[in-house]
Each structure stands twice: as C-alpha cells, then as structure tokens.
Amino acid sequence: EAQVTQNPRYLITVTGKKLTVTCSQNMNHEYMSWYRQDPGLGLRQIYYSMNVEVTDKGDVPEGYKVSRKEKRNFPLILESPSPNQTSLYFCASRAFGGGQETQYFGPGTRLLVL
Amino acid sequence: AQSVSQHNHHVILSEAASLELGCNYSYGGTVNLFWYVQYPGQHLQLLLKYFSGDPLVKGIKGFEAEFIKSKFSFNLRKPSVQWSDTAEYFCAVNVAGGYQKVTFGTGTKLQVIP
Numbered sequence: 001e002a003q004v005t006q007n008p009r010y011l012i013t014v015t016g017k018k019l020t021v022t023c024s025q026n027m028n029h030e031y032m033s034w035y036r037q038d039p040g041l042g043l044r045q046i047y048y049s050m051n052v053e054v055t056d057k058g059d060v061p062e063g064y065k066v067s068r069k070e071k072r073n074f075p076l077i078l079e080s081p082s083p084n085q086t087s088l089y090f091c092a093s094r095a096f097g098g099g100q101e102t103q104y105f106g107p108g109t110r111l112l113v114l
Numbered sequence: 115a116q117s118v119s120q121h122n123h124h125v126i127l128s129e130a131a132s133l134e135l136g137c138n139y140s141y142g143g144t145v146n147l148f149w150y151v152q153y154p155g156q157h158l159q160l161l162l163k164y165f166s167g168d169p170l171v172k173g174i175k176g177f178e179a180e181f182i183k184s185k186f187s188f189n190l191r192k193p194s195v196q197w198s199d200t201a202e203y204f205c206a207v208n209v210a211g212g213y214q215k216v217t218f219g220t221g222t223k224l225q226v227i228p
Contacts, residue, residue, distance in 0.1 A: 033215065
C-alpha cells in the first residue's frame with residue numbers, strides 16, 4: 001500500500017530538548033516536504049527536498065532542520081524547540097512530472113512544546 | 115511567487131444544501147490546482163485536481179471544481195451536502211511542470227447540520 005508514515009504521532013516535550021520527527025514514503029517519490037498546520041493559517045511549508053542530498057527552505061524554516069540521506073526518508077529536526085513550534089506537522093511526498101504531481105500526506109504529528 | 119486566497123473561513127449548511135467554496139490564486143503562468151479535504155482528526159486527502167484540459171473537474175464524493183483562468187479562480191462545488199462532508203477544505207496551487215512548492219490557502223471549515 002502506497003503511504004507516507006510519520007513518527008511519533010503525538011509528542012509532548014519541553015523547551016530546548018532536541019527532537020526528531022521521522023517521515024518515510026514507499027512510493028519512490030523524489031520530492032518530499034514538511035508542513036506545519038496552525039489554526040487560521042492553513043498549511044505552511046517548512047522545508048522541501050527535491051531528491052537525495054538536495055533540500056531547500058520553505059516559507060517558515062526558522063528553528064527547523066532537515067536531512068535527506070535516503071530517498072525514502074526525510075526527518076524533521078528541532079534542535080531547540082520553543083513553545084511557538086507547538087503545531088500539527090505533516091510530511092508529504094510526490095513524484096515529479098508526467099501529471100504525477102499529486103501530493104500524498106502522512107497522518108500528522110501533533111507536537112506540544114512546554 | 116504564487117498565493118492562494120480562500121475567502122470563506124467558516125461555512126455552516128444544512129444537509130441537502132448546495133455548496134460553493136471560493137478559491138482564488140495569484141500567478142501569471144501555468145498552474146496546477148488542487149482541493150484537499152481534512153476530516154476531523156485525519157490527514158489531508160486529495161478531492162480533485164486540475165492540470166490541463168476540461169476546466170470542469172470532477173472529484174471524489176460528488177465534488178467538482180471549475181477552473182476559470184480569466185478570474186484566477188478554482189471554486190469547489192457540491193450540489194447537495196451531507197453531514198459526512200463536515201471537514202476542513204484546502205485549496206492549493208503549484209507552478210506547473212516543476213518542483214516548485216505547493217502553496218495552500220488558509221482553509222474553509224464546513225459544518226453540515228443534519
């Protein structure tokens with residue numbers, strides 16, 4: 001089954017404690033991205049990756065890092081989380097070109113930073 | 115850069131009423147357009163998409179959308195809503211043919227009253 005998985009699904013942490021949210025897709029997609037969803041603001045892109053070792057900033061990259069060492073995985077790293085990073089996070093992937101530009105979303109990770 | 119506007123933030127309808135959710139985008143070139151739905155507590159799912167061709171696009175669950183290039187609009191419609199359509203709806207756009215990011219609108223919460 002084609003899917004995007006994220007872990008953990010729920011996370012409560014404290015300010016300053018480094019955390020990683022994993023994302024994995026089994027569709028061999030080149031393009032992966034991270035979004036955060038906040039009430040009244042919709043989804044905003046944090047980072048995206050066009051392929052292995054190729055990443056770039058989205059609209060709200062401050063306070064986040066990513067890496068793309070393998071095609072299937074795209075972890076999101078919060079080196080020093082702060083309360084304003086409390087949000088719902090979605091990972092997504094898509095293929096490139098040929099009319100295959102539909103994004104597939106993961107189930108979401110709800111993060112609370114105290 | 116492209117942007118997306120969804121003017122209706124919260125819509126309340128009775129069952130069997132007709133639905134139209136507005137979506138306008140700003141970008142002068144060729145775009146791909148999407149509508150996603152997010153049911154309570156779930157991740158985003160694709161309702162329908164427009165890449166090219168017939169500007170009237172039919173999606174899942176009886177939804178359709180019409181691309182009007184002259185108005186930069188891609189409004190979502192359904193002739194008769196059901197209680198199960200209660201969800202948040204997001205319009206999204208990306209520049210056709212590239213890896214460019216997908217930009218989402220702020221979403222419209224639809225509440226259908228039985």
